[in-house]
Amino acid sequence: MPGLAAADAVLEGRTLRYEDGPRLLWQRTYPAALGDLTGPLNVGNLTYLGVGPEVYVLNADSTVQARVDLPGLVASLDASSGTVRVTTQGDGYTERFTLGDAAQGAPVQERVVPPPNPEITGWLARAADAVPQSELAQAAAQDPTNPFLALRQARLVGIQGDTFSALSAVRRALSAEMPFPAWVMLAGRLDTAGFPAAANLALDRAKRDAAERGFDPEISVSRDTLSAYGNPSGYVGTLLAQSRLTRAGAWLAYLRELHPRFEGGPALYLRYAALLDAQGRGGEAEEWRQFTRTLRSGTLYNLGPDGTGQVRDAARLVTLALLLALAASFAALVARAWRVQGEDTRPLGGRFRSLLRRPLSRARRTTLAYASFGERLALVTLALGLVAAVGGWQWTNHTGQGLRAAALTSGTYGGGWVTARLSDLNLRPSPDAALLAGLSAQLDGDDGVARAQYTRAQTTGAGQEACALNNLGVIAAQRGDVPQSRESYRAALAIRPDLAAAAFNLGLNPGTPSTAFQQQYRPGQPRLCYPDQRSLARAVSGDLSVTLRRDLQQPLALLNDAPGQSARLGAALLGALALLAAIAFTLLIPRAATDARLRRPAVYRVLALLLPGAALLEGAWGGVLLLAWGATLAALAPLTGLISYAGLLNPAQVTTRNLLLAVLIGVYALNTLAFALIELRHARNTRRERAER
Structure with missing residues (x-):
């Protein structure tokens, strides 16, 4: 580093003053909206100043030589070791970065992962918007690194009719360096300003920057995260509402390549396909539908990105069906036993008093x-x-909450923000959790920790072992051990022949969207294997058996509200367990009366007709009819407005409703036939008994 210059920068309040002794050379005031100021740090004739999440490197003439975009608010600047080091403070975590030569743009030596925080990702745009129009030219000259200032100039001169100057300003904007969320925001503004070709270039820059930072299309992205990363899905929705399908297609192509698994993606893809159909572009529409179907691969039960929602709705439907079946069975049994039970409990003090007396x-x-x-x-x-x-319902709630956690839906793993949020999840110690931890460490460049975690992940012959082997091969390849890396890739393929990452690394070109992304935006680099939704579900909550075992070991914990856990649902599970125990206990009690004594009261017969299968529990057909009746009524329940299965079925649709009603009619018809046969048999037996007397 060069020695300190005679002139120094000092900070007074929010004004940076560059002074040569008593003489003021220049000064600049930073609005409070830009965040806290840190520094200044004078190194040679350069001044480093932290402004919010940015570090500005200013020349002696006050122009910005470099700007460094960091993932947290700058907390300190230090050059005591001969290099400039920056400490940033995030929400519950701290990161440290080393800056390179300012003449080369002060590149950060470590991996920088922008957090899904609009205050961080939208800082550059807000800084440009805060500049009054009267000071725009001066601000753009002093800070040529902020492309949003250049775009504001382009729009201003464009309004004045100076097309050449507008295009020159747009070119300056596209020559900047910044994180991909800022590129997406810039692309949206370029589109709005009438520069679609420039917007496409900005989106391409966004994809390339995201790929360099370790973002990958295999990782899901939540709606909130995508909003912080420029909100491209929201902009697509606006374009579709305006029927601007050409521009919507360009933005959807960006999402499809970088964030295909974003929350709400399938619905947006299908909406676009429907609009293409309306324009007679059926081939393109079908291709988008086919792409949407491919997103189901690797998800929970291959149901799609919202598979947990569908499983939850199925669990709710089954719960209601079983409750109806149990209620119908108890009603029929009570009707049959009522008279005899009254006779038997009369000597004990009556049907109800005997509960206390005897x-x-x-x-x-x-x-x-x-x-x-x-x-x-x-x-x-x-x-x-x-x-x-009910346990499955509880499990899907917990698993769905975990899968929607910000740490698992930010488009990448590793980095200070994701690592801090990942520790908040308290993942179960398991091979799947070890794979996730290893991947985070590997992306952050900590190969030692990554190898240790991948070793823990290799405890079964399942997908996580194959994934770990592939990623160990990537580590070997990056240190130059090609034979070892290829051996790891082959071992991974032997365990999981459909593992596209290992096939790609062996040069087999599987032709999947993720490997195409790797080939285009990370050419020459081996591909990592990322956990799919099923692996993440196991890491978050384990299988249903794991959840039920935990609930049985800690039943009182079910009564506590927690993320992904409802106290009311926990109480329902405890109630179901108590009911199961009570019914199971009755298996030990001798039968109190024979069929001949119980007979078939009129109320019992009416209920047998109204509640299919309730009077036929002795045979398998009775259980089938009872469950079919309960399931059909449960499926029709949304018509009452008290419950819905949005992710499963909609009985308000005519076809669905008619099908359910047809099933219900069929159940009643079969039940009536079975009831008639039983009545005939009962009458025949009664006549035989009378004849024998």
């Missing part, structure tokens, strides 16, 4: 005590299904 004797005369063993076993099966359904 509880043990009364326990042998509960309604289920009058049911046959087969009927009780059927009820145990229904209750067991109810526990699994």
Whole structure:
């Protein structure tokens, strides 16, 4: 570093003054909206000043020589070691960066991952917008590194009719260096200003910058994250509303290449396809639909990006169906046992008083005590299904919450912000969590930690082991050990033959969108393997059996509200477990009365007709009819407005409603036929018994 110059920069309040002794050479005031100021740090004839999340390198004549975009607010500047080091402060984390030669733009030596925070990613645009129009020319001359200032100039001179100057200003804007979220914001403004070709170039710069920073199309992106990264999906929605399909197609191509798995993506793709259909471009529309279908691969049960929502709706439907089936069964059993139970409990003090006076004797005369063993076993099966359904509902809530966590939906792994949020998730110790931790470390350049985590991930023959082997091969390739890297790739393919990353690294060219992205935007670099949604779900909450085992070990924890966990749903699960235990206990109680004594009361017969399968629990057909009836009614329940299965089915649609009604009619028809056959058999048996007497 050159020695300190005679003139020094000093900071007074929010004004940076460059003084040569008592003489003021220049000064610049920074608005409070730009954030805290840090420094200045005088190094030779250069001045380093932290402004919010930026470090400006200013020449002695006050012009900006370089600007450094950092992922957090600048907390300190230091050059005591001979190089300029910057400390940034984020939300619960601190990062340190080393700046290179200012003549080369002061490049950051470490990986910089912009956090999904609009205050950080939108800083450059806000700084340009804060400049009054009367000072725009001076501000643009002093800070040629801010492209938003150049774009404002382009729009201003364009309004005045100076097309040449406008295009020159646009070219200056496109020559800047900045993180990809700022490029996306710039592209949107270029589009709005009437420079679509320049907007396309800005989007291409955004993709290249994102690829260099470790962002990848295999990683999901939440709606909030995408909004902080320039909100391209929101802009696409605006373009589609205006029927500007050409521009919408350009922006959707950006999303498809870099963030294809963004939240709400499938709906937006299908909306675009429908508009293409309306214009007679059916081939293009079908291609977008096909692309949307490919996004299901690797998701939970291959249901698509919102698979947890569909599984949750299925669990809710099954829960309601089983509740209806259990209620119908109990109603039928109560109707059949009511008279005999009253006779048996009269000596004990009556049907209800005996519960307090003679509880043990009364326990042998509960309604289920009058049911046959087969009927009780059927009820145990229904209750067991109810526990699994409510537990599955709880599991999907927890898993869905985890999969939507910001750390897993920011488009990349690693970096200070993602690492801090990842630690907040408290992932289960598992091979899948180890794979995720290893990938984060590898992207941040910590190969030692990455190797240790990948070793932990290699405990099964499943996909995470193949992924870990591929990534170990990437580490070997980057240190020049080509034979070892190829051996790792082959081992990964042997475990998982469909692993596109390993195939790509072996030169097999699998032709997937992710490998095409790698080939275009990271040419010559081996491809990493990223965990799919199924692996992330296991890392977040494990399988359903893991969740149920945890709930059984800590039942009172179910009554606490927590992210992804409802206290009411926890209470429902405890209630289902209690019901299962109570019904299972009745299997040990001898039957209190025979069928001959119970007979078939009129109310019981009416309920047998109204509640299909409720009076047929002894046989398999009874259970089938009962579950079919309960499931059909549960599927029709959204028509009441009390419940919905938005991700599963919509009975308000005529076709769906008619199909469900047809099933319901069929269930009642079969139940009526079975009821008639049973009544005939019962009548025949009764006549035979009378004849024998």
